[in-house]
Amino acid sequence: MTRQRQVILEELRKVDCHPTADELYLMVRSRLPRVSLGTVYRNLDVLFRNGEIQKLDAGGQHRFDGDVRNHYHVRCQGCGRIDDVFGEALEALAMPRSSAHDYEITGYRLEFDGLCPACVPQAEGGE
Amino acid sequence: MTRQRQVILEELRKVDCHPTADELYLMVRSRLPRVSLGTVYRNLDVLFRNGEIQKLDAGGQHRFDGDVRNHYHVRCQGCGRIDDVFGEALEALAMPRSSAHDYEITGYRLEFDGLCPACVPQAEGGE
DNA sequence: ATTCATGCAAAGGGTTTGCAGGAAA
DNA sequence: TTTCCTGCAAACCCTTTGCATGAAT
Numbered sequence: 001m002t003r004q005r006q007v008i009l010e011e012l013r014k015v016d017c018h019p020t021a022d023e024l025y026l027m028v029r030s031r032l033p034r035v036s037l038g039t040v041y042r043n044l045d046v047l048f049r050n051g052e053i054q055k056l057d058a059g060g061q062h063r064f065d066g067d068v069r070n071h072y073h074v075r076c077q078g079c080g081r082i083d084d085v086f087g088e089a090l091e092a093l094a095m096p097r098s099s100a101h102d103y104e105i106t107g108y109r110l111e112f113d114g115l116c117p118a119c120v121p122q123a124e125g126g127e
Numbered sequence: 128m129t130r131q132r133q134v135i136l137e138e139l140r141k142v143d144c145h146p147t148a149d150e151l152y153l154m155v156r157s158r159l160p161r162v163s164l165g166t167v168y169r170n171l172d173v174l175f176r177n178g179e180i181q182k183l184d185a186g187g188q189h190r191f192d193g194d195v196r197n198h199y200h201v202r203c204q205g206c207g208r209i210d211d212v213f214g215e216a217l218e219a220l221a222m223p224r225s226s227a228h229d230y231e232i233t234g235y236r237l238e239f240d241g242l243c244p245a246c247v248p249q250a251e252g253g254e
Numbered sequence: 255a256t257t258c259a260t261g262c263a264a265a266g267g268g269t270t271t272g273c274a275g276g277a278a279a
Numbered sequence: 280t281t282t283c284c285t286g287c288a289a290a291c292c293c294t295t296t297g298c299a300t301g302a303a304t
Contacts, residue, residue, distance in 0.1 A: 002278095004285075034285095037287095038269090038285085041270070043284095045270095057184035057185060058184060060189050061187060103239070103242065104247050105239050106240050106242070107240045108239045109237070109238045110236070110237050114232040114233050114234075131259080149292095165261070166259080166260060187268075
């Protein structure tokens with residue numbers, strides 16, 4: 001755990017938005033001015049494989065989440081913003097359905113689509 | 128609906144895998160040798176906005192699905208392959224939970240993670 | 255004639271990688 | 280010393296875009 005990796009993790013955990021690698025790079029750079037983008041990517045990858053952070057696929061880009069507790073996400077279709085959704089876990093949603101394809105299922109991901117408070121007005125006006 | 132767009136849609140509907148734009152480009156090119164990648168991207172975008180196809184986010188890349196019926200996906204963590212999962216819809220999963228963030232929820236996406244038949248052996252051997 | 259989509263090629267954004275230098279064991 | 284990680288820059292992949300041509304109304 002190098003200083004760089006530690007700061008990256010700290011900065012990511014500090015926010016509740018879900019920054020891209022580049023956004024996180026800017027945040028980290030305020031504390032480690034000489035850090036490089038490559039280092040950010042490399043460490044995000046290590047942290048992800050260690051299960052210390054979550055990696056999200058959003059609009060052909062990656063976003064990261066420092067909160068590894070089980071929770072879901074809502075994505076705004078207007079601006080791409082992503083928020084957390086905590087709620088009753090889908091206990092009812094049994095994994096077994098997976099057998100259909102002989103996949104060995106390890107988990108699931110639930111994401112909501114919608115419009116965030118800032119984008120709702122525009123959508124209403126537009127249609 | 129130009130000839131290009133029609134062929135793109137036909138080729139996409141023909142398969143049950145979930146090709147990337149580039150993979151689809153190769154498929155289309157077997158019928159329309161002079162088609163360009165740009166045209167494929169442009170038409171996929173139109174088709175997507177018209178609700179005629181689905182666009183998936185997978186590993187920082189887009190994949191497309193010609194089947195717009197309500198179904199889920201399983202993604203192999205080993206090779207990135209994506210398969211369909213048809214099954215009882217999540218009737219039980221009420222949208223209401225969304226109110227938490229003042230989002231106007233329009234839908235949800237459920238994705239399973241796991242290992243496909245081809246990747247299971249490797250994973251077992253490795254650990 | 256006008257409009258819109260195409261093919262092509264260049265540009266753009268995001269991510270990965272090779273390499274020499276630096277920190278830690 | 281050996282190992283691993285870093286900063287830097289170049290390379291790479293995926294996607295979008297500008298432009299002149301071409302098809303269709």
